[in-house]
Amino acid sequence: MNRLSLVVALMASIASSAVLADQVRPAAQPVKIELKAFRIDTDAEGKETQVEAKQARPNDLIEYQATYTNTSNRIIRGLTATLPIPADVSFTGVAAPTGAEASTDGENFAAMPLKRQVGDKVVDVPLAEYRALRWKIADIATSKSVTVRARTQVNGVSQ
DSSP: OOGGGHHHHHHHHHHHHHHHHHHHSOSOOSEEEEEEEEEEEEOTTSOEEEEEOSSOOTTOEEEEEEEEEEOSSSOEEEEEEEEEOOTTEEEEEEEESSOOEEESSSSOOEESSOEEEETTEEEEOOGGGOOEEEEEEEEEOTTOEEEEEEEEEEOOOOO
């Protein structure tokens, strides 16, 4: 995949999933989901700024933010928010809110850091192998929002 179109491809993929979901479900959804990607720049003094990312280059730091807004007239309880991590980026280990679970296949989730057995030792799974994060959101009050965030770095060009 052309690395310059990485962010656009992820957002198009999620948008097409939303279109398919709208074809299956009734039109009025109780939760609105908005996904944005931001390039994180750091100045010489260490201050961070966020710029909405339309494109990404190798080694760019990208923060994905998914905002879940309750559009119903009742409290939404037990929401599970899942944020996929594209193959052309590596998770940095920075996620908010705390308590996110991670997955290497997008289906099986566990508390971070992920562990695996290698021989007779249990080792941490490299962050680059994480493919999705998931948060369990207890409640979202009427007209309120919850935002989940994950920072990634665009993988360098392979030789």
